[in-house]
Amino acid sequence: MMSLILATTARGLMPLLLLFSLHLLWRGHHEPGGGFIAGLMTAAALVLQYIAFNAAHVRKCLPVDYRVLIGTGLACSLSTGLMALIYGSAFLEHRFGHFHVLGIGEVELATALAFDIGVYLTVIGVTLLIIATLGDESEAA
């Protein structure tokens, strides 16, 4: 059964939640936040859509196989760690640099962010896969 109030709120909250989760992902390098919590927040935003609408709606929001999402996330984190080996330093040793981006100004970019993006994707994939498997029989197996 669909509730009009919940559906309207969920629709309005969706972009806010996603933006805030990206903000958490971005600030995670120096301040509280990071890929894990950001991933949970994005997943929570999608779970809200589940409750407000239905499984098919969430499928439309994120039309990828969650297993692939998990794999992509892990691969992203793993390759970030492996990059260090190419430079001759230890696995997972991170680098950072300051870049000037037109219109924004000085920005610090670190390889730790790429690692965090991997975590972010993995967490979204795992959470949604669990919810989908428990909630929707067509996902099982």
Added chain:
Amino acid sequence: MSAHLPILPILWPLATALVLLLVLRRSVAAQRAFSLVSLLGLVAIEVALLLWLSGGEIAVYRLGNWEAPFGILLMADRLSAIMLLLASITAVATLLFAFGDLDERRERMHFYPLFQFLLLGLNGAFLTGDIFNLFVWYEVTLIATYALLTLGSEARQLRAGLPFLALNLTGSTLFLAAAGLIYGATGTLNMAHLSVLTAAADGASAVVVQVATVLLLVVFCFKAALFPLYFWLPDGYPAPPAAISAFFGGVATKVGVYSMMRVFPLVFPEQRALVGEGLMALGAVSMLVGVWGAVCQTEIRRLLSFHIVSQIGYLAFALGLLTEAGVAAAIFYMIHYTLVKCGLFLVAGVMERMTGQNSVKKIGGLMESAPALAALFFVAGLSLAGLPPWSGFFAKIVVVVAGFQQERYLYTGIAVLTGLFTLFSMMKIWHLSFWGEPAGERRPVPRVMYGAVALLVACSVIFAAVFQPVHAFARQTAAQLLAPDNYVRAVLWEGR
């Protein structure tokens, strides 16, 4: 590249699992081929690691180049190298067996990536240098184990899976509590750093360290299925297909034993005597309880599962002596028994596949219809029972000699007696299933399954043939383990 060798056994299966999951997900044939090739590569890496570390070097790998004790580090010595190689060789046989044993439905349910994740967790546990990451790798192993145990979702698997899950969660909670206590009392979880700090602990923190020691002993006993925390094993391990339960039976419980070998001499040098006495007593009871349980069973893989409990008893007893001869005997025994136990589980798998039955009472006369299988069982079964000239004989001899050296006559006597009961239980399988009137159907069995069993039995025969150099190596390993100062130096002072 050799500087990065210690981390490769972790990265390799992870990368393999990702390729299987992302690139090769559509084709089962491609997944099989790639898993096997990758596993052989892993064996090559681990042979290189063993050769490198056999001189007695302790390899330390600082992740992200953070210095110990602040960063996470990996630590590899002879024992880690032995365990890694042992796990991979067993994995090769299991994988080959799985090609024939698993139905395509299970293969499509991500068996191959899950298997790689299981190896990832095991390898991580064999390499980690701190207590918290040992916990993390246990969890990685467990998550893969849960999935593999229930892969295929048969009623029996699910029935075994739920208690297994609940009990392991309890075990993990205790582990986490112990790690928290240790961290609270000493402010570190790095094993080498702990070695220094627990030796110096006094007053209240010494009591906390003692409590944590006992908690860890409970957790490791649970993981290793030592009496009285063994009850989850005989119900859980026979439930999944034979290939999976063979790998569990061969390798998974060894992580608990490995952790005991690693943690107690290194981290708690002051509590050694207490832990040693505890391990010997529990080991002796485990031997008897396990083998008596086995004698009453008729379902082959369940019977073999009870034997795991009794064999773990031998390991705990030998380890509990805490002498060089004792620890060497435990390492030596572990190599023999991983190969043989996994081999026997695979034999059981072939028997079940061929006859469609899983009870010794309903199978008969295999000697005539499957002489090759009978020969393989003959070698592996007598080896498990400890009859010469098979590997188990040498393994039991070194344990018994180590026990007599310490004048532990009662426990050593129990060890000998247990060997006798083991022989009885192997003879029961032989007598009922291989001799006698043919019973049960005869279905074709894929050749590759025989190949997998033969691989393990061959390894055990080679092991028996070269037992002297292997035992010398085990002694060196034990000497290294019992001298924690070397670890402290390697981790905290060298390479700065």
